[in-house]
Amino acid sequence: MENYGRILVSGIAVGSIGRLLLLRVDYRQYPSFPRGYVTHLVLGIIAAALGAIAVPALAEKEYTAVTFLALAAQQFREIRSMERDSLDRVDGTELVPRGSDYIEDIAKTFEARNYIAMVTALTVSLTVYLSGNIISGLLAGTMVFLSILLSLKGEKIGDIAHVIKAEISFDGPLLMVDGVVLMNIGLPKVRQKYLTRALAVRIIPRDDNARATLGNIGQRQALAHNAAIQLGIRKDVDEPEFTPIARRNTESGDIVLAIFAMEPDIECLVEAIKQTPVLESSKRKPLDSPAGRKAAD
Numbered sequence: 001m002e003n004y005g006r007i008l009v010s011g012i013a014v015g016s017i018g019r020l021l022l023l024r025v026d027y028r029q030y031p032s033f034p035r036g037y038v039t040h041l042v043l044g045i046i047a048a049a050l051g052a053i054a055v056p057a058l059a060e061k062e063y064t065a066v067t068f069l070a071l072a073a074q075q076f077r078e079i080r081s082m083e084r085d086s087l088d089r090v091d092g093t094e095l096v097p098r099g100s101d102y103i104e105d106i107a108k109t110f111e112a113r114n115y116i117a118m119v120t121a122l123t124v125s126l127t128v129y130l131s132g133n134i135i136s137g138l139l140a141g142t143m144v145f146l147s148i149l150l151s152l153k154g155e156k157i158g159d160i161a162h163v164i165k166a167e168i169s170f171d172g173p174l175l176m177v178d179g180v181v182l183m184n185i186g187l188p189k190v191r192q193k194y195l196t197r198a199l200a201v202r203i204i205p206r207d208d209n210a211r212a213t214l215g216n217i218g219q220r221q222a223l224a225h226n227a228a229i230q231l232g233i234r235k236d237v238d239e240p241e242f243t244p245i246a247r248r249n250t251e252s253g254d255i256v257l258a259i260f261a262m263e264p265d266i267e268c269l270v271e272a273i274k275q276t277p278v279l280e281s282s283k284r285k286p287l288d289s290p291a292g293r294k295a296a297d
Helices: 005-021 035-059 063-091 100-131 134-151 188-197 208-214 217-231 266-274 290-296
Strands: 161-165 168-171 174-177 180-184 199-205 245-248 255-259
Touching (some): 005 100, 100 217, 161 266, 168 188, 180 245, 208 217, 217 245, 217 255, 217 266
Antiparallel strands (some): 161 199, 174 180
16 A cells, blocks of 8 residues: 555544544543543544544545445444443432433534544545645544534534523422422421522523424433533532522413522523523424424414
8 A cells, every 4th residue: 555644643633633623621520530541532523533534545446444434334333322321320320310311412422523524534535635735634623523513513502592590489399480389398497498588590492493392301411411510509418498490481481480599680590591402302393393383372
């Protein structure tokens, strides 16, 4: 085989850098640092190498080598399963669990990022091979990386709904937010804590698509988890009365949520809810169907 060194090196380098740029730890603390970083960075380098080597293999008519791309796809699906199983195991230790839908969304994201590294490296190596110019390959790889990244950018709750402050009240022992019953609170001292220190919001969907999406139980669990992680939660194990719950107003489709936060700042709670991702598994689009559009009229 001829010397394809610069093709391979440029493809692997740009693909690996792209995967590195996608590695970031936020309030969810996942992937953890440094073990999670090492795992995902190494897998990203492998993905970039597989993408970069495809072009020289085809140029030399080594068609069997391309089958490694199919093998890589299978391995990345295994990575998705690994991430799902790992998060499932630790979810039981959370005071407010993520929920299975949120976990599946995270697992899909990590699988997709390896494909991004592979496609970026493949683009760079192909461009360098055809043009003979490394700069052209770097520019093409950067454009592909950014275009894929933008196309995969998901919606946030703030994109599909309005989030406003809501009022907490009690009807006897029943905890209510804007007239929607959340749970039964038996102890008077706990009811007093909710009235004086808890926060509540109402999430108003912008259209019927958003109403159906917010009705998903997994999406509502993600809302409660994100709020508890970012503002803190005043509860310990075996204290279900302090667990944040998101309930649906069956008349309007609005979602209400009350939380006994460690940091009782309503503006921060509204922002945390707005920045919660819309889970892929929860997305519903009834307005895309003839019956849904007709019913909404």
